[in-house]
Amino acid sequence: MKPPAFDYVRAESLAEALAVLAEGGPDAKPIAGGQSLVPALNLRLVRPSLLVDLNRAGLDGVSADGMLRVGATTRQAALDGDDRVHPLVRSALPFVGHFVTRNRGTVGGSIAHADGAAELPLCLVALDGVVVVDGPDGRREIPGADFFVTHFSTTLRPGELVVETVWPFGQAEEACAFEELALRAGDFAQAMVAVVLGRDGSGAVQSAGVTVGAVTDRPTRLTEVEGLLLGSSGTEAAADAGALAARAVDPPGTVHASARYLRELTGTLVRRAIERAS
């Protein structure tokens, strides 16, 4: 199908984008890469009165100042092959849509869209990243864990825009792994898992992050599973951690997979990710 009619403004700066969005009211929407929004327009799932195009608003680019700062309209493909990008993100990136959609899709757009089955939001929560937003009340920073509310829903206030996401660098004493199962390469995840393990000199796990997505309505840390891993070698606790993870999630069944299958899948992916990060 074709998009419904809307007005269109190409913002040349962040200030212009915010002003036009404020003027446009609740039916005005920003467009960045458009890899989720334009399909939704084509299917007429959304009917904005006005689209404010951010692609030339100067919000793209990657910089480093102790953290990695990724401008909102930086293409997902721009992270490919950038050694400064955290290894967890680099291992998750091939699962983000397809080669061609990553050329256009943006990092900030994926975060703001907040699809529960999207990889970049999962990574942001797993790495304790931060979302920088700007809007009528000025600039503020929101920890990734506080940003995602449920499917397609965030703590962004009316008129606010994601302008940047902030990511830690990989650490030598830390190991990570990303696992996902989709029906076909590039499809939405049935389940996905990010594991980040920090170890002391003896190899014992002293910090653990186990984050799951797609089986939850937003990226979700499994704190009980993380607790189970502390003090272990990782591998020796992987089977128990997987079993605990399978009980910790409560996904609704889908047309493709029953709830029981998705729970078991989550457990299996958690176990595999811990073993790979060991």
Place this chain on the structure above:
Amino acid sequence: MTEIDLTVNGRTVREVVEPRLLLTDFLRHRLGLTGTHVGCEHGVCGACTVLVDGVSVRGCCLLAVQTDGSHVETVESLADGGPLTALQDAFRRHHALQCGFCTPGILMAVLDFVERHPNPSRAEIVDLLSGHLCRCTGYAPIVAAIVDFVSLSPSGRTA
């Protein structure tokens, strides 16, 4: 309505468009460039893939107004009646198309992909093709054609 200026396959184009006009429909209906195909219209099938400023994108997930000032290249930029390019010739030799609906999108994606991944593995080629639905060939001849193409020297590829 918005006026846009761009080049399409090297030709300067100035048109007035509705903001809701998709790039695919702009190319096909305004410019008559029907080599760019419309399949799913939500970014899954890959049939509409074209190059914008040298980068492969889904034509159905881009508004024509967003290409103002850009260089767009469609499958017609490869061999419009003239001799086939090396990539097209590899597809012909390997029978990598039957109905041909998916072919233009795959050709444009491959040209961009090999710019950034000059020597891709077979697995990387298969992964690229996950973004392009083909209902005829079963993909094996498409993979064979691309493997053959990337075995050519850089000068052979542009022949």
